[in-house]
Amino acid sequence: MPLYLDPEELRYQAPGPHLDLIGAMAFRAAGAAQRLGIFKTLLEGPLPVAELAARTDTHAGTLPVLLDALVSLGYLNRAPGQVYANSPMTAGSLDPRTPWSYAPALSFWQDLLGELWDGLEESVRTGRPRTDFHAWLESRPRALRDFQTMLNGIAAGLAPVIAETAPDPGERLLDVGGGHARHSVAFCQVHSRLTATIVDLPAGLEDGRARIEEAGLAGRVTTIPGDVTVADLGTGYDTALLFNLCHGFDEPGNRALLARVAAALRPGGTVLVLETFADLPEETSPVAEAFLRAFSLNLSVTRGGRLHGFADVAGWLTDAGFGRIERRRLGGPDELLIARLPQGEER
Numbered sequence: 001m002p003l004y005l006d007p008e009e010l011r012y013q014a015p016g017p018h019l020d021l022i023g024a025m026a027f028r029a030a031g032a033a034q035r036l037g038i039f040k041t042l043l044e045g046p047l048p049v050a051e052l053a054a055r056t057d058t059h060a061g062t063l064p065v066l067l068d069a070l071v072s073l074g075y076l077n078r079a080p081g082q083v084y085a086n087s088p089m090t091a092g093s094l095d096p097r098t099p100w101s102y103a104p105a106l107s108f109w110q111d112l113l114g115e116l117w118d119g120l121e122e123s124v125r126t127g128r129p130r131t132d133f134h135a136w137l138e139s140r141p142r143a144l145r146d147f148q149t150m151l152n153g154i155a156a157g158l159a160p161v162i163a164e165t166a167p168d169p170g171e172r173l174l175d176v177g178g179g180h181a182r183h184s185v186a187f188c189q190v191h192s193r194l195t196a197t198i199v200d201l202p203a204g205l206e207d208g209r210a211r212i213e214e215a216g217l218a219g220r221v222t223t224i225p226g227d228v229t230v231a232d233l234g235t236g237y238d239t240a241l242l243f244n245l246c247h248g249f250d251e252p253g254n255r256a257l258l259a260r261v262a263a264a265l266r267p268g269g270t271v272l273v274l275e276t277f278a279d280l281p282e283e284t285s286p287v288a289e290a291f292l293r294a295f296s297l298n299l300s301v302t303r304g305g306r307l308h309g310f311a312d313v314a315g316w317l318t319d320a321g322f323g324r325i326e327r328r329r330l331g332g333p334d335e336l337l338i339a340r341l342p343q344g345e346e347r
């Protein structure tokens with residue numbers, strides 16, 4: 001929302017809440033424009049309002065109210081004759097054809113804030129989410145598709161870097177909650193003798209299966225649909241990935257999960273935990289920190305999770321039998337925690 005914050009003007013308003021109100025309305029208005037196909041239609045070029053209304057099946061009298069709000073909020077530009085165009089910000093960040101597009105995130109967070117954040121007060125009172133996030137997701141094909149596209153987009157940049165720089169994964173990899181398969185595919189591409197098993201909820205695996213086929217790795221990457229808290233994970237793996245999974249569970253959930261992962265690894269096996277830890281890197285900008293603290297709140301209201309501190313996760317791993325714990329920065333807030341089980345005779 002590219003608004004100039006005039007300190008004099010702000011002195012006479014409740015600056016924080018007022019700006020947040022504008023931000024909330026802006027986010028909702030942008031979400032509506034996306035759902036109505038306005039940004040997508042304008043990707044082809046500027047249009048007069050009547051034409052835009054006809055093409056998006058909207059009310060020609062009401063549409064300009066939304067469009068004018070979006071002009072003030074920085075999403076659209078207006079030329080004389082009620083001709084509207086995407087602003088450079090919109091064209092650059094909400095084009096769904098680009099791999100870095102924010103469009104899936106805008107759509108997904110609309111659903112999340114609109115539906116699940118309704119239970120915020122209740123979850124803070126009771127310590128439990130009102131709704132089961134994954135059941136909710138499975139019942140909403142659009143939100144599920146947006147969620148997977150978003151996760152896949154985030155993982156696309158990181159996966160090759162992690163696969164190249166992580167400790168040698170040995171020959172058998174277990175990817176816990178690795179649904180979109182980016183990480184398993186990247187590891188197998190770097191390590192030619194490696195086979196991988198991905199365990200994720202059935203809906204989480206749909207996208208991943210296509211990616212495995214596309215990469216020509218169907219013979220080396222297998223998928224197990226199931227709940228990682230109860231599914232048979234198998235045994236004897238050299239390495240397990242727990243990437244962006246711990247933040248979806250509370251402490252007892254993580255302790256139970258890490259014990260299951262320890263049991264699935266061979267003696268001397270390694271676990272790699274990819275997370276944003278609550279003790280954020282010092283150089284984290286105020287904007288990034290604000291997002292991540294709010295994201296932690298989102299994990300709490302939707303899943304009963306949160307961003308956990310590095311020492312907490314390291315402590316649970318130690319209690320699950322792991323040692324030689326290492327912390328590696330990956331740039332930005334993403335970090336890798338590496339821990340190893342003792343060799344057979346040390347256990």
Ligand SMILES: C[S@@+](CC[C@H](N)C(=O)[O-])C[C@H]1O[C@@H](n2cnc3c(N)ncnc32)[C@H](O)[C@@H]1O
Pocket residue numbers: 151152155176177178179180199200201204226227228229242243244245248274
């Ligand atoms: C935030 S995503 C992370 C995906 C991937 N590991 C990554 O880092 O990009 C969490 C993944 O864990 C899966 N997941 C969460 N809880 C699960 C459970 N109880 N059983 C199986 N999969 C689960 C979700 O379906 C999703 O694919």
